[in-house]
Amino acid sequence: MRARVPRSNPVHLLTLGGDRPKPEFFSMLRRLWQSAMIGLARSASLKGLMQNNRTAAAMMQRYVAGGTAGEAVATARDLAAKGISVSLFYLGEYVETREGIDEAVREKLAAIKALSDAGLDIHVSVDPTQIGLGVSSDLMAENARTIGHALADAARGPGRHCLMLDMEDHTTIDATLALHDDLAAGGIPVAVTLQAYLKRTEADLQARIQPGGMVRLVKGAFVAGPEIAHVGNAAIKENSRKLIDLMLSQKARDCGFYPVIATHDDRLQDYAIERAKAIGWAPDAYEFEMLFGVRTKLAETLAASGHRIRLYTPFGRDWWPYGIRRIGENPASLPLLVRSLVSR
Numbered sequence: 001m002r003a004r005v006p007r008s009n010p011v012h013l014l015t016l017g018g019d020r021p022k023p024e025f026f027s028m029l030r031r032l033w034q035s036a037m038i039g040l041a042r043s044a045s046l047k048g049l050m051q052n053n054r055t056a057a058a059m060m061q062r063y064v065a066g067g068t069a070g071e072a073v074a075t076a077r078d079l080a081a082k083g084i085s086v087s088l089f090y091l092g093e094y095v096e097t098r099e100g101i102d103e104a105v106r107e108k109l110a111a112i113k114a115l116s117d118a119g120l121d122i123h124v125s126v127d128p129t130q131i132g133l134g135v136s137s138d139l140m141a142e143n144a145r146t147i148g149h150a151l152a153d154a155a156r157g158p159g160r161h162c163l164m165l166d167m168e169d170h171t172t173i174d175a176t177l178a179l180h181d182d183l184a185a186g187g188i189p190v191a192v193t194l195q196a197y198l199k200r201t202e203a204d205l206q207a208r209i210q211p212g213g214m215v216r217l218v219k220g221a222f223v224a225g226p227e228i229a230h231v232g233n234a235a236i237k238e239n240s241r242k243l244i245d246l247m248l249s250q251k252a253r254d255c256g257f258y259p260v261i262a263t264h265d266d267r268l269q270d271y272a273i274e275r276a277k278a279i280g281w282a283p284d285a286y287e288f289e290m291l292f293g294v295r296t297k298l299a300e301t302l303a304a305s306g307h308r309i310r311l312y313t314p315f316g317r318d319w320w321p322y323g324i325r326r327i328g329e330n331p332a333s334l335p336l337l338v339r340s341l342v343s344r
């Protein structure tokens, strides 16, 4: 998952939840804070500086599970001991060069091998643009098939093995869904992320429930205008509940659909748990997903109470853009950030 900012409006990354309208002053401060974080994430010179800064690196350890697939799998083993699964994500933002794309594919393959060797779920997340969508749909599809076949070959033992396609901005949706459907038709264990902020998502979801697919539902890290999107936290949350109803419906269960509810919003998680109970879903027939390092206690509580929980777990050396966005979602980390910016 990469929060790729629509070029037309770089300030518009999704802000964090809560239904109550916020006073204008605080929303302005929040927008300023987020645009500052986006600026920091996109600065190549700052990235070079920070990725060599020990204090910054230590701070990002909270969100990034090491530089290599091997290190990420060591973290995955520790989490497995607490009943928590992972989806590994090789970091790499704004990949536009052939070398960058090839490297991302190599690292996804390394993650598949390391997870397989460790006997864990072989579950990797992939951004379509990371594997070539920015160059051509054909290149993306070729790379996705390489990763998908490696994953299917390694996925011999028990577990929920999956090539999870992240969803980027709305211009990439048709290509991503076409890729998903093509891989699924070819027998690859594939799933796709759908975003509750978009009005089209209900139809996209229905089309994947019918054949018994697997969908990860998120609120969406982007915003768009009211012609295609639900605008504002309350509207997005309301649509999330409606989509959760569909994902956890009797019909979805009968179709063999596998719902993934990806949120740190405990009220939405509770809502899903209630719906699942009401319809009679077994606790192992759906799962929650959160980001590594975010609301860790909540993830542990879910696992301890018998729910399936997976953490989207990034690794790699290009950690600054991803890590600074997580810091941006959590203004309480400002003092730590300032310390790392001024330290050498």
Ligand SMILES: Cc1cc2nc3c(=O)[nH]c(=O)nc-3n(C[C@H](O)[C@H](O)[C@H](O)COP(=O)(O)OP(=O)(O)OC[C@H]3O[C@@H](n4cnc5c(N)ncnc54)[C@H](O)[C@@H]3O)c2cc1C
Pocket: 001, 002, 014, 015, 016, 017, 018, 165, 166, 167, 168, 193, 195, 218, 219, 220, 221, 222, 262, 263, 264, 265, 266, 289, 290, 291, 294, 295, 311, 312, 325, 326, 327, 329, 330
């Ligand atoms: C597993 C996973 C995969 C994702 N994949 C995609 C994708 O492919 N495409 C896409 O557009 N978006 C993706 N997202 C991002 C998603 O769309 C939301 O932008 C993001 O999850 C924030 O919404 P939320 O539902 O978690 O709840 P929010 O309402 O934003 O937050 C709920 C609570 O969590 C706390 N919280 C959130 N972040 C932090 C943090 N960094 N540190 C501390 N506390 C925090 C908030 O303060 C709040 O109390 C993904 C998210 C997850 C969890």
